[in-house]
Amino acid sequence: MAKLKRSEVEPHEDYGFFGPGSVVWKVWSYPTAPTVGFQRSVVVEELDPPLVAAVHATQGIYRRSRTRYDRTLKYFAMVAFAGSREVCKAADVLVKVHSKAIGHLPYGGGTYDANDPASQLWIQLTGWHSILYAYEKYGPGKLSAQEEKEYWEACALAAELQTCSPDDVPRSREGVRAYFERMRPQLSASPIARQAMTHLLRTELVLPPVPRWAKPASWVVAKAQRIATIATMPRWMREMAGIRQSRLLDMLIVPVMKVSFALAHLNGQVEMGLLSMISPSTVPVVAPIRLGIPPRNKEVLTPAQARERHGYAKPAEAHLEFRDRQAARVFGDGEAPSEQGLIESQEVLGPLS
Known part of the structure; x- marks a missing residue:
């Protein structure tokens, strides 16, 4: 694991939307975020019928599992840590990427659109909730009341980078719980949802190839993360999705992961080395924060200012005209949507393969 030289790390242009001392940097820079937290979010998301329909149609998680994990995690990390110009560009191109994910629902009729505000709100809240849940379960513990309030205010601010409205984001733990309760009757463990969830729990698919002598250690890491991620999921959700794990494993994995993450977090270089294995594209985003490299301009902006x-x-x-053309191709002409957004996104989110 090569040491990352400070001279090789490019500073961000500014602090983006949060900055040092923020609860976002505190929670999202802990190693629970890119591992259990992120995996939990992408697994839970699949219970939403419109979202999993889009995932199934594009087949990206199956054809290029590691690349898809890498690109998606990089975007989430950019929102938390990157400079405002970079984030605005990424959010803009993501609209064009999502314009490809439209079509007819495979079950129950109707259509889906990844840019639909309801779908984007689901992604936003499952992501931010999962990152916080993993931090509290396997990291330092619960936030203070003030920190928690700040966290959900930050989630609403970050929602301005999605197509959903920040007004729809709950500002408290109770509000988030109420949101998930309202969503529960709409969730479905359809065959494609179960397939996606099972696939996304295979942590080994996002780990890099290793020499034969290292395969046992790689297997242990993948197995431990899978157990830890499942242990964060409520019983009703596991039963719905056909995911089984004993209460004993749920209990035993907690001290193992707490110690492992605490040790990794002691050294920024070690943490960046571990991150490079699961998401190399995310390293340049997080490295300036973990290695204490200040941005060129020490200012925090709002999304509107940016x-x-x-x-x-x-x-x-x-990109309303572009999205209309995509809809006309799919729903009017019966053709496949253009991949222009995906192609353009490579400059921002990294290569597709």
């Missing part, structure tokens, strides 16, 4: 400064539209209002 859009005005860098010349970007609100995601909900971005």
Whole structure:
């Protein structure tokens, strides 16, 4: 595991939307975030019928599991840590990427659109909730009441980078619980949802190839993360999805992961080395924060200020003509949507393969 030299790390342009001392940096920079937290979020998301329909149609998680994990994690990390210009550009191109994920629902009729505000709100809340849940279960523990309030306010602010409305984001733990209770009747463990969830729990698919002598250790790491992720999922959700794990394993994995993550977090270089194994594209995003490299401009912006400064539209209002053309191709002409957004995204989120 090569040491990352400070001279090789490019500083961000500014602090983005949160900055040092924020609860976002505290929670999202802990090693529970890119591992159990992120895996939990992408697994739980699949219970939403429109979302899993889009995932199944594109087949990205199956054809390029490691690359898809890498690109998606990089985007989430950029929202938390990257400079405002980079994040605005990423959010803008993501609208075009999601414009490809439209079509007819395979069960129950109707259509799906990855840019639909309801789908984007589901992604936003499952992601932020999962990152916090993993931090509290396998990391330092619960946030203070003030930190928790700040965390959900930050989640609402970050929602401005999606097509959903920040007004729809709950501002408390109770509000988030109420949201998930409202969503529960709409969730479905359809065959494609179960397939996706089972696949996304295979941690070994996102780990790099290792020499034969290292395969046992790699297997142990993958197995431990799978157990830890399942242990964060409520029983009703596991039963719905046909995922089984004993209460004993749920209990035993906690001290193992708490100690492992605490040791990894002691050294920024070690943490970056581990991150490079599961998401190499995310390292340049997180490294300046973990290695204490300040940005070129020490300022924190709001998304509105950043859009005005860098010349970007609100995601909900971005690329409307392009999205209309995509809809016409799919629903009018019966053709496959253009992959222009995916191609353009490689400059921002990394290569597709």
